[in-house]
Amino acid sequence: MLIFLTLSQASAYMVKYKEDFYKLYHVHYQQYPDDCIENIYWLEKAAQADFCNPQFTGFKITDEKQWEKYRYLFQMHINLKLIEQHLRLGRTYDKKEAHFYDAPFKDQYLNNIEKALTCYKAGLYYWQEAKLWCEKANESKFNFLFVQERQNWEDERERIKTGELNYEKMLKREITRLEKVKSELEAMDYTY
Secondary structure (H helix, E strand, C coil): CHHHHHHHCCCCCCCCEHHHHHHHCCCCCCCCHHHHHHHHHHHHHHHHCECCCHHHCCCCCCCHHHHHHHHHHHHHHHHHHHHHHHHHHHHHHCCCCCCHHHHHHHHHHHHHHHHHHHHHHHHHHHHHHHHHHHHHHCCHHHCCCCCHHHHHHHHHHHHHHHCCCCHHHHHHHHHHHHHHHHHHHHHCCCCC
């Protein structure tokens, strides 16, 4: 009877805001494909969800202008994390080089290469989204407004603005390299 009384008093917490879904995102020391897929799921849910009340963001928001910039930075940050997760997932299927002894297994390698290409191309989509939110956060009305409690988001914004952070360049390089490996594998003939 005592067990039932303790269980009945446990309250459930409903996850429905961006900040709640973002809390479910986590990075393990060693991240397996299932971990990446789980993180992608939570981050996509966060990108689609509504923002919580400004009172519950984890720091004090003083005015509407700061609230607006916070929202732009958060969306940008979520898209950057989605790129990172797609890169990690793509790397698990990536075939760095094609060797002559890969010919007997070329069908499996080609299948994995398609998965990796899909991940990298999805990353390009999220890069466009991140740049869009970065542009909004870089509007002139925010010139002297910094969300200091989310300094890493401000740093990401500045690095995108200056071109120091450019996932597009990296993703396109990986896609080009992988398509070359794919064409080399397709040209192989297993006749030993």
